[in-house]
Amino acid sequence: MDGRPATEYASWQKLQKIYDEQHASLTLKDLFAQDASSGSRFETFSRLYQSPSSGEQDKILLDYSKNLITPEIWSTLLKLAEEAKVPEFRDAMFKGEHINTSEGRAVLHVALRNVFPQAGGQFDIKEEGADEVKEVLDHMKQFSDAVRSGEWKGYTGKSITDVVNIGIGGSDLGPVMVTEALKPYSKRDLKMHFVSNVDGSDIAEVLKECDAERTLFIVASKTFTTQETMTNAESARDWFLSSAKDKEHVAKHFVALSTNTSAVTSFGISSSNMFKFWDWVGGRYSLWSAIGLSIALSIGYENFEQLLLGAHEMDRHFKETKLEDNLPVILALVGIWYNDFYGAQTQALLPYDQYLHKFADYFQQGDMESNGKSVTKAGDVVGYQTGPIIWGQSGTNGQHAFYQLIHQGTKLIPCDFLAPVETQNKIGNHHSILLSNFFAQPEALAFGKTEEQVIEELGPEQAKNDALVKSKIFAGNKPTNSIMFQKLTPKTLGSLIALYEHKIHVQGAIWGINSYDQMGVELGKVLAKNILAQLGDADKVKGHDSSTTGLIHFFQKNRK
Numbered sequence: 001m002d003g004r005p006a007t008e009y010a011s012w013q014k015l016q017k018i019y020d021e022q023h024a025s026l027t028l029k030d031l032f033a034q035d036a037s038s039g040s041r042f043e044t045f046s047r048l049y050q051s052p053s054s055g056e057q058d059k060i061l062l063d064y065s066k067n068l069i070t071p072e073i074w075s076t077l078l079k080l081a082e083e084a085k086v087p088e089f090r091d092a093m094f095k096g097e098h099i100n101t102s103e104g105r106a107v108l109h110v111a112l113r114n115v116f117p118q119a120g121g122q123f124d125i126k127e128e129g130a131d132e133v134k135e136v137l138d139h140m141k142q143f144s145d146a147v148r149s150g151e152w153k154g155y156t157g158k159s160i161t162d163v164v165n166i167g168i169g170g171s172d173l174g175p176v177m178v179t180e181a182l183k184p185y186s187k188r189d190l191k192m193h194f195v196s197n198v199d200g201s202d203i204a205e206v207l208k209e210c211d212a213e214r215t216l217f218i219v220a221s222k223t224f225t226t227q228e229t230m231t232n233a234e235s236a237r238d239w240f241l242s243s244a245k246d247k248e249h250v251a252k253h254f255v256a257l258s259t260n261t262s263a264v265t266s267f268g269i270s271s272s273n274m275f276k277f278w279d280w281v282g283g284r285y286s287l288w289s290a291i292g293l294s295i296a297l298s299i300g301y302e303n304f305e306q307l308l309l310g311a312h313e314m315d316r317h318f319k320e321t322k323l324e325d326n327l328p329v330i331l332a333l334v335g336i337w338y339n340d341f342y343g344a345q346t347q348a349l350l351p352y353d354q355y356l357h358k359f360a361d362y363f364q365q366g367d368m369e370s371n372g373k374s375v376t377k378a379g380d381v382v383g384y385q386t387g388p389i390i391w392g393q394s395g396t397n398g399q400h401a402f403y404q405l406i407h408q409g410t411k412l413i414p415c416d417f418l419a420p421v422e423t424q425n426k427i428g429n430h431h432s433i434l435l436s437n438f439f440a441q442p443e444a445l446a447f448g449k450t451e452e453q454v455i456e457e458l459g460p461e462q463a464k465n466d467a468l469v470k471s472k473i474f475a476g477n478k479p480t481n482s483i484m485f486q487k488l489t490p491k492t493l494g495s496l497i498a499l500y501e502h503k504i505h506v507q508g509a510i511w512g513i514n515s516y517d518q519m520g521v522e523l524g525k526v527l528a529k530n531i532l533a534q535l536g537d538a539d540k541v542k543g544h545d546s547s548t549t550g551l552i553h554f555f556q557k558n559r560k
């Protein structure tokens, strides 16, 4: 809680000792072979989460049995969570304590979904702005209903057909991921576009598809100062005014999502077209706030509310469930075991659901910006690994691209496999084929293929080729989690996102770092501003190393 280095905990030291003594002989094959004597490993190491309000329909099964853990390792990991005061740190977040210590802020994305008195009661959160959440949601409902119904008209009296969300980082990735994930619930005649990159090609391609009379621009930026977003927003406004001519028309075509009212109004967007949020909403935790307006426009406010409800129910689960049954805690501890003791550098997220194809992209920011830190909250340099590199993509596509390395490469890649029981699109036997791959890959990763099996398969003649035999062996022993949910509904998606958010929180608490600032993104921004001022004139290029100077001069000489 106070940023104690994790290595100081007795349970951490015990885990190190267990690892040193046992890891060479610890195999998933042996662990599962013990099933007969000690009861099913699946029973011991899996947990079923049921939505309190819709139970069966929105259940999530977490199977973590295919991990290199024994009862002793597992109880020591749970002890670590206690020693690191994970429950206290979690409760401090829910109470609104300023756990983002470097910025002196509360961390209250849970307050954004704390709007369901009927769902087991609300958390008591006393932070400035927390009581305004409902008001902003009502504004979002009213606005998204009006746009979706066609009641909201553009400057020539036509309804809106295209929505362009202009934002970057947390003001882009969440809306992109969720609108993709919930496409089956979307209004197909309201097309969503996302512009994030300051590369003019991004906005240019989107504008080619839009008609100024029927396009709504959402300028999404917590700070309303982000260079990429403001540059894109200005270009969008210029493009719009080249058709609309009159600045008065901006009000019908531009809205802002921000915490910065004065910057929004000076951009020319009236405060009545602004949807606000608060400094206790971190950018990468903001899709639940006004930043989710594009989501509400796409899937409708009622579905957006279901997304919030799913997250709120996972919040309750995280807050109220004992550590050994707590899904976010389980994911966090399994991750720490590989990250800190086995030395795994990465963590793959592999959804077997095409609609989740942006899930890993989203949690790249969620996890890596949160836990990519190397000093504790007390300011000490950590002597252990913190946040993993998050990567991945839709499972079957990955199988034909990078799974080779996971199966037979030299690196340990812990993987989370995710899949729905029910598909959104019943076509032939696609879903059975998809799921058979979802079941097969973790099995292959865990149990591999022995030399004897390879020899038997090859037959006596080919088996004489030793190199061929060796190349076909799968060492196995590769750990995975499998997460199955009933169907990718808005509510289930909300719960899945909150599950991973809280996993990140628990890991950050154990590592003693601040998961809620992002100082590491600042330096590059400052240097870029400085360079921008020098780009126009070769004589102005000063104060850099020879490499940077050489590159800038090369650009200046060759630009057209």
Ligand SMILES: O=P(O)(O)OC[C@H]1O[C@H](O)[C@H](O)[C@@H](O)[C@@H]1O
Binding pocket: 168, 169, 170, 171, 220, 221, 222, 223, 224, 225, 226, 229, 283, 284, 369, 518, 521
């Ligand atoms: O929403 P904005 O203020 O425009 O910020 C957009 C992004 O900017 C920075 O890169 C931060 O590191 C991100 O956390 C943030 O999401």
